[in-house]
Amino acid sequence: MEAVTTIGTTSADSQTTTVPRQPLSRRLQYGAIAFAIQKLLVGPITFLSGVKQYFSPPAIRPDVVKTYPTRKHLPVRIFYPKSYDRDSGERLPVLLTIHGGGFVVGSVHDNDDWNAAFASRHNFLVVALNYAKAPASPFPNPIYDIEALIGSVLSDSSLPIDASRVALAGWSAGGNLCLAAAQLDSVRSGVQAVIPLYPVVDFLTKADQKARARRYKPALGGFRARESDFLLSMSAIFNWAYLPPGHRYDDPLLSPYYATRETLPPNVFVIGCELDMLGHEDWRLACKLAGRREPGMDEVLGKEEVVGKGELVLDDERFAFASDDGRYRWLLVPDTIHGFDQNISAMVRDEKLMEDARMKTDKVIGIIGEWLLSGPLKPAA
Numbered sequence: 001m002e003a004v005t006t007i008g009t010t011s012a013d014s015q016t017t018t019v020p021r022q023p024l025s026r027r028l029q030y031g032a033i034a035f036a037i038q039k040l041l042v043g044p045i046t047f048l049s050g051v052k053q054y055f056s057p058p059a060i061r062p063d064v065v066k067t068y069p070t071r072k073h074l075p076v077r078i079f080y081p082k083s084y085d086r087d088s089g090e091r092l093p094v095l096l097t098i099h100g101g102g103f104v105v106g107s108v109h110d111n112d113d114w115n116a117a118f119a120s121r122h123n124f125l126v127v128a129l130n131y132a133k134a135p136a137s138p139f140p141n142p143i144y145d146i147e148a149l150i151g152s153v154l155s156d157s158s159l160p161i162d163a164s165r166v167a168l169a170g171w172s173a174g175g176n177l178c179l180a181a182a183q184l185d186s187v188r189s190g191v192q193a194v195i196p197l198y199p200v201v202d203f204l205t206k207a208d209q210k211a212r213a214r215r216y217k218p219a220l221g222g223f224r225a226r227e228s229d230f231l232l233s234m235s236a237i238f239n240w241a242y243l244p245p246g247h248r249y250d251d252p253l254l255s256p257y258y259a260t261r262e263t264l265p266p267n268v269f270v271i272g273c274e275l276d277m278l279g280h281e282d283w284r285l286a287c288k289l290a291g292r293r294e295p296g297m298d299e300v301l302g303k304e305e306v307v308g309k310g311e312l313v314l315d316d317e318r319f320a321f322a323s324d325d326g327r328y329r330w331l332l333v334p335d336t337i338h339g340f341d342q343n344i345s346a347m348v349r350d351e352k353l354m355e356d357a358r359m360k361t362d363k364v365i366g367i368i369g370e371w372l373l374s375g376p377l378k379p380a381a
Helices: 024-055 112-122 141-154 173-181 207-213 232-242 279-290 351-374
Strands: 064-068 071-079 092-098 125-129 161-171 193-197 268-275 320-322 328-337
Touching: 024 232, 064 141, 071 112, 071 141, 092 112, 092 141, 092 173, 092 351, 112 125, 112 351, 125 141, 141 161, 141 173, 161 173, 173 193, 193 351, 207 232, 207 279, 268 279, 268 351, 279 320, 279 328, 328 351
Parallel strands: 092 125, 092 161, 161 193, 193 268, 268 328
Antiparallel strands: 064 071, 071 125, 320 328
């Protein structure tokens, strides 16, 4: 079908095609804010959390924390299935995961619960990858951190890896990085499938356009009834930190929406959130890869009706579809915000949202694993 699009123009009333250089006053302002977030807010929280975990280890934690010579400052966290016998010699399918945080914050610890649950539920080896943060390490540096660590992990003879069954997943900024790194020859040749969860994939489209194209549901009440997207206020700072001035917004390594099927692994499962300003670009990417009509920016994501606690919508193509060969899939998680499957209770403080999110997280983990094991990483007969 013919694609419908309203982006990528260069007229005076539209966005520029390259990243502008911010005035000095704004650079100083954004730099101060980024420093405050990283050093004065996240730093102390991370330190105190580390002290607490040292004296009282959490119930869910990795089986191995390891560093590799190629990136000694970036430890990875490795999760075995609970039932796995390390003396058995059994080779396991591998899911490599990349945490989010707007390229500026976030930690390799962030997805411990998700990674452990996936490993045991689907009998995978799950490895949480790491990367250096902007603004000290802007684009494209984190992509090459990921490339280096993937190479180190997959060549590590001490791990029970089935090298023919490898997938790569990431959340938010990590979803962007998994799609970007997967375009590199060294990664694409060793990865059979990519699962980006609510990734940022299009830096060319303006943030306010994205916010208008997401769904708003005041009937849900609580945090989900907000009239503005909570990412919108942070996007300018995160973009300044990560995007180098003068670089093209539509570089596929920066904005994977502009990548082609040929430059990505042969299987891609895009997962979006209905109440997320990034959801529309995720929808467009999934449609593009599946060969479907791409929605215009005037087409609002999802549907007006509230779906219900813990429910997904698998019989409506706005929420779920697959290409004819099953290689490209789309899942829109209804009534959920960006980061719904993360530990966001301290930020959100909305028990109804969190209960709904926990139920949907469990279902999404199931769907991802079932897709991998029935298709891209299907065991050999």
